[in-house]
Amino acid sequence: MDSSDIQRKNIAVIGGGLVGSLHACFLAKRNFQVDIYEAREDIRVTKSARGRSINLALSYRGRQALKAIGLEDQVVAHGIPMRARMIHSLSGKKSAIPYGTKSQYILSISRENLNKDLLTAVEKYPNAKVHFGHRLVKCSPEKGVITVLGQDKVPKDVTCDLIVGCDGAFSTxxxxxxxxxxxxxxxxxxxxxxxxxxxxxxxxxYAMEPNYLHIWPRDTFMMIALPNTNKSFTCTLFMPFEEFEKLLTSSDVLDFFQKYFPDSIPLIGKQALVKDFFLLPAQSMISVKCSSFHFKSHCLLMGDAAHAIVPFFGQGMNAGFEDCLVFDELMDKFNNDFSMCLPEFSRFRIPDDHAISDLSMYNYIEVTFSRIRYHEAVLHWYWQKKVINRGLFLFGMLIAVSGTYLLMRYKSPRPLDYLRRPLEWVIYFQNTTGFPVNSLESLERTPNVISK
Amino acid sequence: MDSSDIQRKNIAVIGGGLVGSLHACFLAKRNFQVDIYEAREDIRVTKSARGRSINLALSYRGRQALKAIGLEDQVVAHGIPMRARMIHSLSGKKSAIPYGTKSQYILSISRENLNKDLLTAVEKYPNAKVHFGHRLVKCSPEKGVITVLGQDKVPKDVTCDLIVGCDGAFSTxxxxxxxxxxxxxxxxxxxxxxxxxxxxxxxxxYAMEPNYLHIWPRDTFMMIALPNTNKSFTCTLFMPFEEFEKLLTSSDVLDFFQKYFPDSIPLIGKQALVKDFFLLPAQSMISVKCSSFHFKSHCLLMGDAAHAIVPFFGQGMNAGFEDCLVFDELMDKFNNDFSMCLPEFSRFRIPDDHAISDLSMYNYIEVTFSRIRYHEAVLHWYWQKKVINRGLFLFGMLIAVSGTYLLMRYKSPRPLDYLRRPLEWVIYFQNTTGFPVNSLESLERTPNVISK
Structure with missing residues (x-):
């Protein structure tokens, strides 16, 4: 495609969140006409609504994507390095487990600030425009038409050569x-x-050591805390809904924290703990997989819209950012030809995004520090020396698998379902073998191995 | 709920296909106000469009549901008993495998005639009305409002106490x-x-023996033929899309049939074969699972809308009809109380509908002649004496499972995916063990065992 062809191509990016605004930068940099349609108002002007996580862990993949559009330094400057996990035991004992070598760390980043930076970056391109307060009502990829609803509430048809869905886990x-x-x-x-x-x-x-990702692992539930630049920490409590539902009164909550997270009570403060606990109901977590990520040469899905994953790997944003980088590399390779890049993106990227989805379910964190393709990381995960040395354990697992398989087939009312639920398998193994596969405590036995 | 309460309750059934019209009969019989909204025109007046299968196998479950609304005899009178499968070998040799005892048979039924009978039956209830040419645009179960689009193309809001989605595999x-x-x-x-x-x-x-379900099993593809009352047969050829795509010309098609289904060519006729082959492209088959089947006491899914299954078990319609019967039994048990019946329907029925979905993938046919709950049938499937006697085979399977499991984990780019794909497992077992689990030839080794 020559440069005048590129300038004539209109791309509609649906969603101006993290992945949408980053991807728009990549496309605008290539001189396409880029329009972002974002349902919310401009978060740089209006106060953003609660409901999404406040901060996120930025790691190598995400940084590489930011670097490619010249934003890495700026974003890193506003992040707080976390060089290790800090495990809080029930007794209050703290032990640090580094992510890798001394020079390796991940960054705690404010979602809101990062999104603002990315929106400002995309608006610097004269060939890019962000349409805030515009909700996608309908899209017809084969016709190259989207219908959006702006403040005037009159549906407006817009024609475009490519529609990129970066509209999140519940993508329209x-x-x-x-x-x-x-x-x-x-x-x-x-x-x-x-x-x-x-x-x-x-x-x-900071009320605790700032340069750590603090973790309180407690069997089926856990709490984590990431530092913010205003010297606060944002804690996230993960727990089965049925456990949340048992905590109905202030004293239920305080008793629960006293039992499981006693050292956190003075840090959070009793009053604030009770107030925040009942401010919003517990939020659900969805895992979305699909195939393919594209439709002909007209439409493409990226980020959570293509592969919403559970957050236990801290890779949701990083995987989405790497989508943009991978697509950009394909655009180089195929000279901006959508009809080549889109199918190739699906073919190349789906195995990796499905792999990070599975890895997230398994909650290992070996792959945080490289750009090794996720699906290769899964293979490494099995092949690494440590696992081979643990051959006996694997053999035990195998026995457990076989036993589990038979047991479930004969006993369960839905014998085949279990085969398709990685999380339950993991929990089952954990209960069966005593090996805490699903808990971050397993980190102590499996320090990260694939480092760059 | 007393009778005047019932008469005041409006139920909107979305879809006037087989399950929608049957379910409407059940509800109308209970004196609810029932409105069916069907996107197509009345098939008793206009010619129906092609695209759905022409005939279907009605078996015990489906008949029990029809019996409950007094339609069994009428429908059975228009069906053609199929007392056995007739296996056509490559050499043209035919061998019959009965479904059960001499008195047991399934029925080949015209989808169109059955649908017409059900629509006529529902319209006999003064408290039921079918709105043809009305497409569902939107539904808001919590508000009890649906928006439909009739011939006038003006969206119309309708309030109702319960919305029942019987709108098929692609349910709105x-x-x-x-x-x-x-x-x-x-x-x-x-x-x-x-x-x-x-x-x-x-x-x-009839050009072949009429009282049989004719089967041409051929490894990864197969053809079946069911008799119609006009003395024709409708054949269905099942084949991977990639094989269909290889057949581009008339001579490709004739060569293919000469190679794999030589005895069918004179029966179909060369000209008609080529003409019909290129009339429509091959149709895809979808398997849909969801959970739950209800939303609060406002909305319910039934039939393909809740659980579209692949057709290799001949249970799609029968499972949908049994949904209606199960729901009706719950309405008796809970005195027509939606707030009790809906959650209980999900709780009770989902394991069975997921089981028939899995069974359909596995393509066994042991459960055709009873109303044993599907999930129990899965257990039987394993526990039956025959399988136990085949302990050695199971052991081999187990070795294969373990081997497969490891092999796939180490070799496949998507190691975890396979665990969730029953069909591939089956094919893998077949290839590995030589046991044609996925072929109807396996019927010879596993005659039906659960008979009423």
């Missing part, structure tokens, strides 16, 4: 692709919910 | 439930497509 673009021939799709909610709490600054400084 | 009602909290969903297309062909009468009579 994807619901249109779901009706296309042979589009495979699944959405599954896990039994856990999450809730955000806050640890305020203490005497003007 | 279900797409609205998908946005509700914690609704699990998956849709998966299998690699096979299907195509319908026809064997016309010969000298005014």
């Amino acid at each position: 673009v994807r619901t249109h692709l779901m009706k296309k021939p042979r589009f495979d799709y699944s959405q599954r909610y896990i039994p856990h919910g999450y809730m955000e709490l806050s640890i305020p600054p203490k005497n003007g400084d | 009602v279900r797409t609205h439930l998908m946005k509700k909290p914690r609704f699990d969903y998956s849709q998966r297309y299998i690699p096979h497509g299907y195509m319908e062909l026809s064997i016309p009468p010969k000298n005014g009579d």
